Amino acid sequence: MTIPSINAERLLTDLTYLGQIGAGADGSIYRVAGSTADLAGRDWIDKTMRVAGLHTYRDETGNVFSRRQDSEGPWLLIGSHADTVPGGGYLDGAYGVIAAMEVLRTLHEADHPAAAHLETVAFWDEEGVTPQSNGGLVGSTALSNHPHIQDVHGYLELHVEQGPRMERAGLDLSAVTGIVGVRRFLVQVRGQENHAGTTPFALRADAGRVATRFSAALRDICQGVDEASIGNIGSIALEPDAPNVVPGAAKVQVEVRAGSEKSLDGIEEMLRETLQTIAAEEQCTAQMQTTSAKPVADFDTRLVDAVEEVCLHRSSKAERMLSYAGHDASVMSTRVPTAMIFVPSTGGYSHSNLEHTPDEQLVLGTQALLESVVAVSNIMLTQDVDSEHSLAA
Amino acid sequence: MTIPSINAERLLTDLTYLGQIGAGADGSIYRVAGSTADLAGRDWIDKTMRVAGLHTYRDETGNVFSRRQDSEGPWLLIGSHADTVPGGGYLDGAYGVIAAMEVLRTLHEADHPAAAHLETVAFWDEEGVTPQSNGGLVGSTALSNHPHIQDVHGYLELHVEQGPRMERAGLDLSAVTGIVGVRRFLVQVRGQENHAGTTPFALRADAGRVATRFSAALRDICQGVDEASIGNIGSIALEPDAPNVVPGAAKVQVEVRAGSEKSLDGIEEMLRETLQTIAAEEQCTAQMQTTSAKPVADFDTRLVDAVEEVCLHRSSKAERMLSYAGHDASVMSTRVPTAMIFVPSTGGYSHSNLEHTPDEQLVLGTQALLESVVAVSNIMLTQDVDSEHSLAA
Structure with a gap:
């Protein structure tokens, strides 16, 4: 017919x-x-x-x-x-x-x-x-x-x-x-608030630096695991949010999307690893909490x-x-x-x-x-x- | 005596x-x-x-x-x-x-x-x-x-x-x-606000990414020009500040301190250059405005x-x-x-x-x-x- x-x-x-x-x-x-x-x-x-x-x-x-x-x-x-x-x-x-x-x-x-x-x-x-x-x-x-x-x-x-x-x-x-599956994470970094003038780089625990280094790394992490995946950092907050104070705390909201749970798992693992590496390098502590996960x-x-x-x-x-x-x-x-x-x-x-x-x-x-x-x-x-x-x- | x-x-x-x-x-x-x-x-x-x-x-x-x-x-x-x-x-x-x-x-x-x-x-x-x-x-x-x-x-x-x-x-x-002399700058980035899911990396103008890449680069820029200089990013704001939206605009407050005007000039020049390079790579525009300068x-x-x-x-x-x-x-x-x-x-x-x-x-x-x-x-x-x-x- x-x-x-x-x-x-x-x-x-x-x-x-x-x-x-x-x-x-x-x-x-x-x-x-x-x-x-x-x-x-x-x-x-x-x-x-x-x-x-x-x-x-x-x-x-x-x-x-x-x-x-x-x-x-x-x-x-x-x-x-x-x-x-x-x-x-x-x-x-x-x-x-x-x-x-x-x-x-x-x-x-x-x-x-x-x-x-x-x-x-x-x-x-x-x-x-x-x-x-x-x-x-x-x-x-x-x-x-x-x-x-x-x-x-x-x-x-x-x-x-x-x-x-x-x-x-x-x-x-x-x-x-x-x-795509969508996973959202809240990254929370703890450092030490400090005078931005008198505290040398080497003696800082700059939570803002962890946040920006981590955020800047997101794209390469996604692309490295799965070329078809994407990610976004839509929100960053530094504390106390003053130009002359080394940030003592930072929050970053991360979203990742990929076509397989395997890719999402791989990206999540790399994100967690990278966060810990950067936090340790910057003498800070950090945690990454899953806020939502759509399969x-x-x-x-x-x-x-x-x-x-x-x-x-x-x-x-x-x-x-x-x-x-x-x-x-x-x-x-x-x-x-x-x-x-x-x-x-x-x-x-x-x-x-x-x-x-x-x-x-x-x-x-x-x-x-x-x-x-x-x-x-x-x-x-x-x-x-x-x-x-x-x-x- | x-x-x-x-x-x-x-x-x-x-x-x-x-x-x-x-x-x-x-x-x-x-x-x-x-x-x-x-x-x-x-x-x-x-x-x-x-x-x-x-x-x-x-x-x-x-x-x-x-x-x-x-x-x-x-x-x-x-x-x-x-x-x-x-x-x-x-x-x-x-x-x-x-x-x-x-x-x-x-x-x-x-x-x-x-x-x-x-x-x-x-x-x-x-x-x-x-x-x-x-x-x-x-x-x-x-x-x-x-x-x-x-x-x-x-x-x-x-x-x-x-x-x-x-x-x-x-x-x-x-x-x-x-x-030290102290210079403060306000960096303003313009990109294109977009859906964080449907917009592939290559087609984004992600103002937040310019902000974080630039911020992450500050320390190396300072140290490269003058080992005794320091800098701080104490404040970052992304717009519209939502996890599932590619930031269309970003503001960063930068402070730099160094013991000579020559170092301050060198750092400022490198910051401006780096900002323009990153902004161009990310298909955004950016400007860096001096908000104060103590000699x-x-x-x-x-x-x-x-x-x-x-x-x-x-x-x-x-x-x-x-x-x-x-x-x-x-x-x-x-x-x-x-x-x-x-x-x-x-x-x-x-x-x-x-x-x-x-x-x-x-x-x-x-x-x-x-x-x-x-x-x-x-x-x-x-x-x-x-x-x-x-x-x-």
């Missing part, structure tokens, strides 16, 4: 429409989970799918689902989140939701067999803006603990990259292999392969890549075979009104999602659908 | 007495310029010298002077300051004042010729604690602009080192060759030589050294030939109740001051006393 083409005009019109719900004067979007705009956006998604003749429903959390009236599980789930950060862009989350809606409608209208086991979702509160969000990924986490997850046998998510990598590399599409999300090999094949078929400018930002797919991958598709972000901007991707790439990405759905559905049909995690084998 | 010995018991008793004026329960001294305790301290100095049969007077600023009744100018001035920081120690300033009082009394009692042209001073407000102090050195600055300075032909000051160098080197006495005080060669000879005569553990903290002698050296003597500070502590120097070294330092007065007086007698700055030649 031939694979139908998505309706590019409908896709782009819907994107524009959802982007107007909660938009400020400068085009920044305020559709924080639970806000009036967010609820209006969800109503619009629900109504749009019902108007298209599809069955819609919401779970207790606020996730909005749609599928064919005569649909039967197990389902391949596609979607993303409908909420934004305050002052966000028109693509983060919304693109994946609307592309999923477009894919289901296209397959439904073409009466394609893949439509029978397809479900779309607009997840509740991915961004985690409010205190009760507890860091976000609320809707996908709720689904991962809901009985319905037993009837979901795979998850595909289309998203904008939110970084500059693809644009710089001239890519149209990426098959995402997984999501690596490894996507399903067979799904990633299928998605990659589709992407390469659609564009010669397609590659595998790792996601350096978190997504609902990260949570879903802990329960069902998962994969993602990225399209480029112009200038790498995200979480701002500068968020943009050329229309042709938005259309291309959505078509790639449709074709991935067809490919993955074929895999699913050839599997023993009764066994849980049937695609993971 | 034989050189008389100071009265060690009187010296130490007087030190204890002045140290009780303004002392808190833990022995920390609160004799901030202009406070009731400071005024009481000055009254006690004045009265003590009058009781010893000496002439005392105060100038408009609050400096307290004493000399022989029959004394005639030009005078060799000796002394230090009588005020303390809040919670200061019993030696900073007070030791130099009381030692000067002891030296004049001893020479006066022995009817030594050096007593005839000797004047003591307790300078007003060296520490500069209050806003109206304008950074301190108030009394010595006032004297340097007062007509009386024309009748002062030399200045000697005895002080505790306020740092750990002498104790570590096992020294009893130091002939101070000058006071180097070079003491008078002949006076320093004389003081050194005395010190070496008194102890085999005597050396020349540079002062890394400011003193009234710095101001005086701009107008009259000047030198200083240091005794060690136990543990390097100063500006706290931990300030201490063993009694034997306090006595030794005072005797060295007396002998330096005699030596410098002899130099003065052989000079054309009518020419200003007669010792500078």
Whole structure:
């Protein structure tokens, strides 16, 4: 059976429409989970799918689902989140939701067999803006603990990259292999506060010097362990913070991201070693405390392969890549075979009104999602659908 | 004529007495310029010298002077300051004042010729604690602009080192060759604030990384230009100061101290060069702005030589050294030939109740001051006393 083409005009019109719900004067979007705009956006998604003749429903959390009236599980789930950060862009989350809606409608209208086991979702509160969000990924986490997850046998998510990598590399599409793990550390250094004039270098216990030497070493440590890893020092505080006083204490906040726990372990170990070496050289003491650790999300090999094949078929400018930002797919991958598709972000901007991707790439990405759905559905049909995690084998 | 010995018991008793004026329960001294305790301290100095049969007077600023009744100018001035920081120690300033009082009394009692042209001073407000102090050195600055300075032909000051160098080197006495110049800079870096996850290292303009790499380089730069120089980074601020955001801006406060303007120039030049190199490597821009510059005080060669000879005569553990903290002698050296003597500070502590120097070294330092007065007086007698700055030649 031939694979139908998505309706590019409908896709782009819907994107524009959802982007107007909660938009400020400068085009920044305020559709924080639970806000009036967010609820209006969800109503619009629900109504749009019902108007298209599809069955819609919401779970207790606020996730909005749609599928064919005569649909039967197990389902391949596609979607993303409908909420934004305050002052966000028109693509983060919304693109994946609307592309999923477009894919289901296209397959439904073409009466394609893949439509029978397809479900779309607009997840509740991915961004985690409010205190009760507890860091976000609320809707996908709720689904991962809901009985319905037993009837979901795979998850595909289309998203904008939110970084500059693809644009710089001239890519149209990426098959995402997984999501980096993120570890955060608080480094605390103790030295001896002292007169910056009368205390010679050799007799100092300069906590600030430990902090800066350690911070300056971060990049080489990351790159030495894993070229694809990254790290950041976003916050440094010296005490007592006076130009003529040798700092007696220092705090540094470190964040490290890598695509494997092995790399994260290696980087953490090197950081701890380096910190102790520098602290000893500077006659200080230091400790490094893990403040948070998000594990690596490894996507399903067979799904990633299928998605990659589709992407390469659609564009010669397609590659595998790792996601350096978190997504609902990260949570879903802990329960069902998962994969993602990225399209480029112009200038790498995200979480701002500068968020943009050329229309042709938005259309291309959505078509790639449709074709991935067809490919993955074929895999699913050839599997023993009764066994849980049937695609993971 | 034989050189008389100071009265060690009187010296130490007087030190204890002045140290009780303004002392808190833990022995920390609160004799901030202009406070009731400071005024009481000055009254006690004045009265003590009058009781010893000496002439005392105060100038408009609050400096307290004493000399022989029959004394005639030009005078060799000796002394230090009588005020303390809040919670200061019993030696900073007070030791130099009381030692000067002891030296004049001893020479006066022995009817030594050096007593005839000797004047003591307790300078007003060296520490500069209050806003109206304008950074301190108030009394010595006032004297340097007062007509009386024309009748002062030399200045000697005895002080505790306020740092750990002498104790570590096992020294009893130091002939101070000058006071370091101090330059302060504000470094401001501009980069590009960015998502710490999605922005690869190579595409970052990480202002924090410029700040930490630059800060970590300070010590080597100072040591490379002048081994005796020192520098300090006491304050660093990153913006927006969040663990998951690549810093878009950074501020660093740098302080550098060295014994020659040439060294300060060399260090400043290297700092500017290094900053620009690192900023360029990190795709950032940076500027370094001079926020203050205190010039180097070079003491008078002949006076320093004389003081050194005395010190070496008194102890085999005597050396020349540079002062890394400011003193009234710095101001005086701009107008009259000047030198200083240091005794060690136990543990390097100063500006706290931990300030201490063993009694034997306090006595030794005072005797060295007396002998330096005699030596410098002899130099003065052989000079054309009518020419200003007669010792500078």
